[in-house]
Amino acid sequence: MQQKDDVYFMNLALEQAKEAASIGEVPVGAVIVCNEKIIARSFNMTERLNDATAHAEMQAFTAAMTAIGGKYLNQCTLYVTLEPCPMCCGAAFWTQIGRIVFGAKDERRIFGNVKELYHPKTVVKGGVMERECSQILKTFFKNKRNRNK
């Protein structure tokens, strides 16, 4: 039986990112885990939903709160392939999520410093499967640039 560690769950988040890429969305995927059980899976859907706020994390938070029937996710871990933006950090704050594990660092960050936005009780770990999570984004944007030439 495969051990369900951070790499295991990040792989599932990466599967979500691949689904996003397959329909032309910026490939960021997320899963939320509670007691080793996945309670939410999602990917970025800003294009499909025509909603600039439909990041993978936002979808995942809402789905997870629905799944557990409560407003707080302090017993849960969010796995997300890209470091959360300020909006998603702010959302994470309100959910009081216990732990956030992200893959790639957000090198394209265009606004805000997220460090002060996390909930003080949220444990944050970055760089899990960083290369794979970063590569899927780089490939996506490279292909996009080539199509636009």
Added chain:
Amino acid sequence: MQQKDDVYFMNLALEQAKEAASIGEVPVGAVIVCNEKIIARSFNMTERLNDATAHAEMQAFTAAMTAIGGKYLNQCTLYVTLEPCPMCCGAAFWTQIGRIVFGAKDERRIFGNVKELYHPKTVVKGGVMERECSQILKTFFKNKRNRNK
């Protein structure tokens, strides 16, 4: 005919906040206006939706993007009775909303500095109907404390 100025639209946002209070939600209301036309009305629904991210502004952004069929709100103004939190500022950034007018200052702010989170092109104005927007919150929390005694 009544002039449709900031006070006019903030009054409509305050009506939304009153609706929130009437069902036991923290009374924050919002409207989004485009060319003097209201394209979204909403209020905080964190309790009803069991979703800690269901702030008035988040609902309004999604509704407004659906209404105009586009991801950007640069021609729009958000009227909200309370100064936005970092999550909502981050969301506003992604929508590139043209203008934000808020009522009460967020005196209870518990995390984050929002100033660096606004989009550089977003014009922000605070303090419109500040007294009324603040009073409805104070009354709500006072009643809540009294019920909990």
